[in-house]
Amino acid sequence: MIIDLRSDTVTLPSPAMREAMYRAEVGDDVYGEDPTINRLQELAAERTGKEAALFVPTGTMGNTASVLAHAGRGEAVMIGDQSHIYRYEVGGASTLGGSPMYVIPTDENGMLDLHKIETGISDGSDEHAAPTALLCIENTHNRCGGTVLNLEQIAALAELAQAHNVKVHMDGARIFNAATALGVPVSALVQKVDSMMFCLSKGLSAPVGSMVVGSREFIHKAHRMRKLLGGGMRQAGVIAAAGIVALEQMVDRLVEDHEHCKQLAYGLADYPQIEIDVERVVTNIVNFSVRNAQQQRLTHEETLQFLAKAQEHGVLMGTMGEGTIRAVTHYGLATEDIQTALHGIRRALIDMQL
Ligand SMILES: *Cc1c(COP(=O)(O)O)cnc(C)c1O
Numbered sequence: 001m002i003i004d005l006r007s008d009t010v011t012l013p014s015p016a017m018r019e020a021m022y023r024a025e026v027g028d029d030v031y032g033e034d035p036t037i038n039r040l041q042e043l044a045a046e047r048t049g050k051e052a053a054l055f056v057p058t059g060t061m062g063n064t065a066s067v068l069a070h071a072g073r074g075e076a077v078m079i080g081d082q083s084h085i086y087r088y089e090v091g092g093a094s095t096l097g098g099s100p101m102y103v104i105p106t107d108e109n110g111m112l113d114l115h116k117i118e119t120g121i122s123d124g125s126d127e128h129a130a131p132t133a134l135l136c137i138e139n140t141h142n143r144c145g146g147t148v149l150n151l152e153q154i155a156a157l158a159e160l161a162q163a164h165n166v167k168v169h170m171d172g173a174r175i176f177n178a179a180t181a182l183g184v185p186v187s188a189l190v191q192k193v194d195s196m197m198f199c200l201s202k203g204l205s206a207p208v209g210s211m212v213v214g215s216r217e218f219i220h221k222a223h224r225m226r227k228l229l230g231g232g233m234r235q236a237g238v239i240a241a242a243g244i245v246a247l248e249q250m251v252d253r254l255v256e257d258h259e260h261c262k263q264l265a266y267g268l269a270d271y272p273q274i275e276i277d278v279e280r281v282v283t284n285i286v287n288f289s290v291r292n293a294q295q296q297r298l299t300h301e302e303t304l305q306f307l308a309k310a311q312e313h314g315v316l317m318g319t320m321g322e323g324t325i326r327a328v329t330h331y332g333l334a335t336e337d338i339q340t341a342l343h344g345i346r347r348a349l350i351d352m353q354l
Pocket of ligand 1: 057058059060061063084085138140141142171173174199201210
């Protein structure tokens with residue numbers, strides 16, 4: 001049996017989701033007539049405390065539609081260099097929207113420097129610079145290892161942007177993990193931002209789908225952008241039905257994923273070859289690296305060999321580059337599975353003579 005820690009996207013739909021999908025009432029959503037999608041959108045808006053919501057097939061489409069809705073051609077989007085939107089979404093804001101991306105460094109906890117934001121914002125008075133329309137933030141932060149922005153940090157970012165007439169979009173692919181870690185409702189985390197995307201298809205375990213939330217006016221624009229991107233779907237209530245189950249049944253159990261991740265992180269910290277900062281493991285993602293007997297971090301090549309060895313011992317993990325390995329806990333894993341994974345990793349270390 002393989003324990004798959006590559007991502008929380010490998011989760012399989014729960015039995016309740018299968019049942020809901022089978023029974024879903026559907027209609028043509030391009031006419032706005034799919035009752036299940038409409039119910040999911042109402043539920044998402046309600047849970048996040050926003051006026052309206054839009055169902056999209058992927059997080060990437062949700063972020064792209066949001067960015068296109070906020071920033072017009074020639075208007076700049078300010079973004080962190082480690083952000084998913086910048087690194088993994090094919091440059092949509094620029095390639096599709098004609099928006100230059102103004103990139104600032106992301107700190108190791110996923111936070112952006114307020115001073116760099118302030119000095120980077122252009123109000124359009126200088127004809128040399130593209131006026132800034134949007135600031136994008138990410139919570140939890142994927143590349144930083146599932147780190148969380150707290151209410152004070154979000155308020156500081158949003159208030160600064162607002163003071164300069166800049167909108168804020170939150171890539172909240174794992175916002176429910178952030179809310180769980182902080183012990184606050186999601187609505188509190190998104191209250192000060194103009195829009196937010198979250199994934200149903202990650203920790204919440206739905207097979208497909210993400211949501212965009214914001215004001216009614218913003219969602220109207222995002223809806224048009226979804227059409228532009230080819231995301232107008234028909235009887236997609238069959239997948240939205242699983243999304244409703246995700247929101248109603250899969251949020252409270254995220255705490256289990258976080259406990260498993262801590263268990264994994266503490267277990268890894270016991271191995272002298274492993275370099276890990278347990279304090280930074282606050283949600284369901286753990287980043288770590290492996291050192292050899294000379295205390296050198298494994299090269300990318302060696303990291304791939306280590307991952308292949310771990311796979312031989314029944315554990316799948318991924319790499320983030322530069323010798324960083326990533327493991328993610330999720331629905332479908334039990335406490336015993338974490339122990340089994342730790343044994344597999346230990347055997348891979350022994351095999352590699354590390
Ligand atoms: C997964 C992810 C996305 C994109 O979601 P897809 O459904 O894979 O397109 C966006 N942002 C973050 C932080 C993610 O982890």
